[in-house]
Amino acid sequence: MAAESVTRRRFLATTAGALVTTSGCVGGVQNLAGRSRTAQLSLRISTVPASEDPYAVWIANHLADNLEASGVDTIVDPMSYDVFLREVLINHEFDIYIGRYPRLRDPDELRSMLYSAYSEEQGWQNPFGFSDPGTDELLDEQRAVSGDDRIDITNEIQQQILNEQPFVVLGVADRISAVRTDRFSGWPDGGLDNPTDYLLLDRAGEETTLELLLQxxxxxxxxxxxxxxxxxxxxxxxxxxxxxxxxxxxxxxxxxxxxxxxxxxxxxxxxxxxxxxxxxxxxxxxxxxxxxxxxxxxxxxxxxxxxxxxxxxxxxxxxxxxxxxxxxxxxxxxxxxxxxxxxxxxxxxxxxxxxxxxxxxxxxxxxxxxxxxxxxxxxxxxxxxxxxxxxxxxxxxxxxxxxxxxxxxxxxxxxxxxxxxxxxxxxxxxxxxxxxxxxxxVPSQDAAVEVLAEGDADAPADRLQASIVPRIIDTEGISMTRRVPSSFYHVGCNCRRAPLTDPRFRQVLAQHLDRSAIVDEAFDGHGTPSEVPLRGKWVPKELEWNGTASRPFLGSDGDVAVERTQDAFRSAGYQYDGDQLVRRSGQ
Amino acid sequence: MFLSTAAQVAGIVSVFLVVATVTIVGPDRLRETRRTYRERLAAAAPYVGLLVPLLVVNKLARDIGPELSWLVGIRITGWLQTIDGLLLWPLYPEATPQVVVWLQSMATPAVTAYFSSVYVYGYVFLLVFPIIAYMSLSYPEPFRRTAIAYGANYLIGVVCYLVFIAYGPRNLLVEQVEGLLFTQHTQYQFVTAAVNNETNVFPSLHTSMAVTAALLAWSTRDEYPLWVPIATLLAVSVIVSTMYLGIHWATDVIFGIGLGWLSVVIGYRFEDWQPTLTGVKLRLTGIRNAIRSRQR
CATH class of the missing domain: 3.40.190.10 (Periplasmic binding protein-like II)
Structure with a gap:
């Protein structure tokens, strides 16, 4: 409910603000008119609809509600998956997006994500328009070394990501699947996630056609x-x-x-x-x-x-x-x-x-x-x-x-x-x-489970969402399976657009995201919070998830504490008019 | 799954139609219709012919509509959410809930089952019965009015879907709104997904068609007095169901009511107009002459 009441408050505040403006003293009009007016900062969060990714929509609403509470006018803008990727990766038409990075297993992938020289290219290479000579050097250096040296440099890179926050890592959602084993066996954990997973299957009966469902x-x-x-x-x-x-x-x-x-x-x-x-x-x-x-x-x-x-x-x-x-x-x-x-x-x-x-x-x-x-x-x-x-x-x-x-x-x-x-x-x-x-x-994941239950398919080709798990467990003849994938959820910032150009703004933005709440509520507990993109030996001790982020969430149970976020924005150099965060250009 | 559900819908609606035809239209009118069915079909034929361009539009809208819409349309989901969040302000000035969230807070399994069936069966029945009932009248105006009003609804709706891209509440308010039709009555999805695109939200065509049917029922209250309360109850149920099931925003519904009313106005305006080839030619000549005279 927080967002709605804030929206109305904003409306009332705007009206009140307009009245105050008109009552300005005439002598000062010239001085005043020459100055550009301030307006509330507004941001658009690009994401996909819940039918494509309910996790991303949950995160988008969570961030929008918290930014609204901090006085930023925020709108969630869902679009179909291909349009979303085209706007973000090709046209760079976004302020903030919520998405999932396809696969990240080696630190070198971070080089394509963040390398300055890639910021004008199309695709998953630096969609953020991030540019930092120091980071570039580190990204090149990790290619020149191996062993522990490479781990050390990778740690530095991840620390740098946390300082600069061109994107904010939130965590990993388990890959959940549901399979039938009467016609094919040998299903890998989490279902068919990689091309080679298809080769692991064995015939359990006479059936020679594998039936899979697409979302x-x-x-x-x-x-x-x-x-x-x-x-x-x-x-x-x-x-x-x-x-x-x-x-x-x-x-x-x-x-x-x-x-x-x-x-x-x-x-x-x-x-x-x-x-x-x-x-x-x-x-x-x-x-x-x-x-x-x-x-x-x-x-x-x-x-x-x-x-x-x-x-x-x-x-x-x-x-x-x-x-x-x-x-x-x-x-x-x-x-x-x-x-x-x-x-x-x-x-x-x-x-x-x-x-x-x-x-x-x-x-x-x-x-x-x-x-x-x-x-x-x-x-x-x-x-x-x-x-x-x-x-x-x-x-x-x-x-x-x-x-x-x-x-x-x-x-x-x-x-x-x-x-x-x-x-x-x-x-x-x-x-x-x-x-x-x-x-x-199939039209939806619920429908997918229904088709599986009737024996008309062997498994979904895509992952399933956590909310469907009880339904899988209650259904005879299909079993649930899951694994931890190498794709992570993150919030991407368009560093080409003010105020997202400012690392301090992005740092405070990152503190509007409650990773524990995201995993507990958006992923229904089927996932792991994280503030760094890599896993295993690549995660430095001090950045292993221990319940609190190194830049902690400014609130509790998913809701920001407004006085704390406003303080954080103020000390980053941002100004408030009433409870609205205002900027000269309104951008 | 699609075929079995579609057959089920057709079967159940047919039963309703037979019962309603016997009780509301009545045996006398049916006998009369059977005697004069040739003339009546001939009178209706031009209007049925109107279906052909509509089906072409439908095919186009289904094949290239969504892609074209993403190129030329404007995305308004965020605005619909904002407006919906303000509508209940007079009732709850302290913490205004989203209309759909508020409706779903009253959900029970029985209510969900009722609205799901109304959304699917009730809606189809509400639209098809007037066609039978008005064909059974001795004068053609109500039938013509209905055909034109339905066509107007659809055409205006398709244009809106092209211009406005929006997702319904079930696609945005994940933590609050359940897509009840989609989680609880899965079988219907195979039909709804086949006939609709999920960005076709603004305005609600379910609402506008239902409103049209109910307004037309009022226009024939002398002939079919019993149909007025039935159509009204069904229309209101359909309208509530679109929101209750998380498919439409209240704003879609408000504009849908407007579209339904507008379509009836259009239906009245053109009910004396015969859609013949000569008529179209005459009209075109008229337009050409008008342009020429203006050029002079």
């Missing part, structure tokens, strides 16, 4: 691995396109995938010779070293030199920047030079999806599609729906009905099924667990 129809209309606004975590396109190496959960060393083997050189920075497996594209042509060389050239600049400024991939930017050069040595062999001496980091550079040159080369021309600001440099590669999706993955595209369904079939010529799976543990290869995968869009 939205994006994959039924767009199957472009570079179209950042249509991809959540890229799991489904990851089934269609193979990288050189894959690192499934629970595997220490990356597995050679399209690469048959990798011979490392003892050079600094490092380099490696990669031999490819013999495997075709879905259209029958062979996957060659030229395709791999093309992919790295293309991802670094999808215009292939056409534009004055490169148009890099909006996704996996940091992976691509780890590769310095690619030389084709034979049809199935190439030498790759890296920008880092750290071998485990170089492996990241090998994990981008390889694209067929004969399809993607012609997509380097300028795109003319509505929906994106046309003055910005956009290539066809970034906006093409890529409906046919010719890749080299173990599943190939078969058919789709827009907004309703998509079916993939097992690609029988794939190396996994043809005895050329050296270096890949047996549990991922061997016999094909299914012949087909049918994905069907």
């Amino acid at each position: 939205n129809g994006r994959i039924t209309e767009n199957r472009n691995p570079l179209a950042v606004e249509y991809r959540d975590r890229g799991t489904l396109v990851g089934l269609l396109y193979e990288p050189l190496v894959r690192t499934p959960d629970g595997v220490d060393e990356p597995l050679p995938w399209l690469a048959r083997d990798i011979a490392w050189e003892e050079s600094e920075p490092t380099a490696a010779t990669v031999r490819l497996r013999e495997t075709p594209w879905h259209d029958g042509r062979s996957v060659t070293a030229d395709d791999v060389a093309f992919t790295y050239e293309f991802l670094a600049d999808t215009s292939l030199g056409e534009y004055d400024t490169a148009v890099p991939t909006p996704w996996r930017r940091s992976h691509v920047s780890l590769v310095e050069s690619v030389t084709v040595e034979a049809n199935d062999r190439l030498r790759i030079e890296f920008t880092t001496p750290n071998r485990s980091l170089a492996y990241r550079g090998l994990s981008v999806p390889i694209l067929p040159e004969h399809i993607w080369r012609e997509r380097s021309d300028a795109a003319d599609l509505a929906g994106v600001d046309l003055s910005s440099r956009t290539t066809s590669a970034l906006v093409d729906p890529n409906e046919a999706a010719v890749g080299s993955g173990f599943l190939q595209f078969d058919a789709a009905v827009p907004k309703e369904s998509v079916s993939l079939t097992v690609f029988p010529e794939h190396f996994l099924w043809n005895g050329d799976a050296n270096g890949i543990p047996a549990r991922f290869g061997g016999t094909q667990p299914f012949d087909r995968v049918e994905f069907t869009v």
Whole structure:
């Protein structure tokens, strides 16, 4: 109820303010009129609707209520997922957004999130427009070292994020799923979160078609691995396109995938010779070293030199920047030079999806599609729906009905099924667990559980929300499963827009977020609060979650204490008129 | 799931329609209709022909509407939430609740079941019965009025959906509003999701259509006195259900009532107009002449 009463208070205060203004003394009018007037600060929180992500909406309302209480006019602006990603990642049209970072397992991902030079690019690379030379240095330095030195520098980077707060990390929500085990077994914890999870399944009966449920129809209309606004975590396109190496959960060393083997050189920075497996594209042509060389050239600049400024991939930017050069040595062999001496980091550079040159080369021309600001440099590669999706993955595209369904079939010529799976543990290869995968869009998660209960599907392809857990538990024949994913919820600030340009403002903003309340109430307890983006050995002792953030929430039980937040804003240099935070420009 | 639920809706509504036809329209009128059904169908045909462009619009709206809307429309969810938060101020000046939250605070399973069925079955019945009832009258005006008013509702609604992008309360007030139809009566979703887009919120077409049907019922009170209270009760229930189920904001409903009234006005205005090809040609010539005379 807090927000509503505040809104009315604001209305009354505005009216009162107007009366006071009109009663100003005439002699001072000239002096006064020459000065620009102050107006209440207003901010817009971009997010997706509850049908797409109830957690994000809960967090948006929580932040909006607390900012309203502190005297900031705040509006929550829900939009469909693709529009949201387009506004935030491509057009940079936002003040604050609530979102989930797709996957973050290595500190190098922070380099693409925060590197100053990326702030004008489109995609997950520095959408915040953050710029800090000191941080840039640290982000470069973590690439040059390994072992404990890298951990120390990563700690410094995370400390820097907490000081500057270009984005505010809130925590991780468990990936919840519900599965049927009568037709397929071997479900990994949390369901099918990564492409390799699909390979872990086993047939439990005669059924050869895996039936999965989708929460939205994006994959039924767009199957472009570079179209950042249509991809959540890229799991489904990851089934269609193979990288050189894959690192499934629970595997220490990356597995050679399209690469048959990798011979490392003892050079600094490092380099490696990669031999490819013999495997075709879905259209029958062979996957060659030229395709791999093309992919790295293309991802670094999808215009292939056409534009004055490169148009890099909006996704996996940091992976691509780890590769310095690619030389084709034979049809199935190439030498790759890296920008880092750290071998485990170089492996990241090998994990981008390889694209067929004969399809993607012609997509380097300028795109003319509505929906994106046309003055910005956009290539066809970034906006093409890529409906046919010719890749080299173990599943190939078969058919789709827009907004309703998509079916993939097992690609029988794939190396996994043809005895050329050296270096890949047996549990991922061997016999094909299914012949087909049918994905069907359902109107909601409750509906998904109902379809599962009736035995018309085996599992959802997407994660489920916590509020559905009691329903899963009460339903016969399906079981709940969960895991902690590598994606975290965060509040992103557009550091290009005042007052979000000011780190002190962002610090106080961060103190309007109660991480414990978010996990308890938004995630229904199915999650972990955190103020840093990384996990495990990358989290410094002093930043491990102990119930209070290092910049603590200024309130209790999810509600801010207004006198504390107003004090915090005041000491950061902001001014109040009554209980409204006012600025000269009103911006 | 979609087909079985759709068949269920059709079945149940048909039963209602048969019962209502027998009791409200009555055997005498039905016998009369059976004797003269050719003329009546002929009189109605041009209006049924109006359906064709409507279906084209519907197809377009469903296929490209949402995408087009995100390009040209304005996002108003935040404003609807703000306005809704002020509406109950006269009742609760201290801490004004959102209208939808306030309605849902009175929820019980029985009430939810009632409003869910009204939202689905009651609504369809409320719209279809007048078509049967007015076809059974010996003069065509009520039928024409109804066809035009329904068409006007839909056309104006579609234009609004294109211009205004908004999500309903169930998509924004997660901690307070339950999408009751969606969590408790899951089966209906397969039908509602197939016929509607979740950003088609402002104004409430459920409300406007229901208001139109109720106002038209009043206009035929001499012929069908029993239909007036039934239509009124159903319309009010449908209107409350859209908010109670967390689908619409109160603001959507207020504008929906306005649209429903406007559509009836349009229906009256054009009930003597025959939508024939020659008529359209004449009108076009008239417009052309008017433009020419202005140019001179």
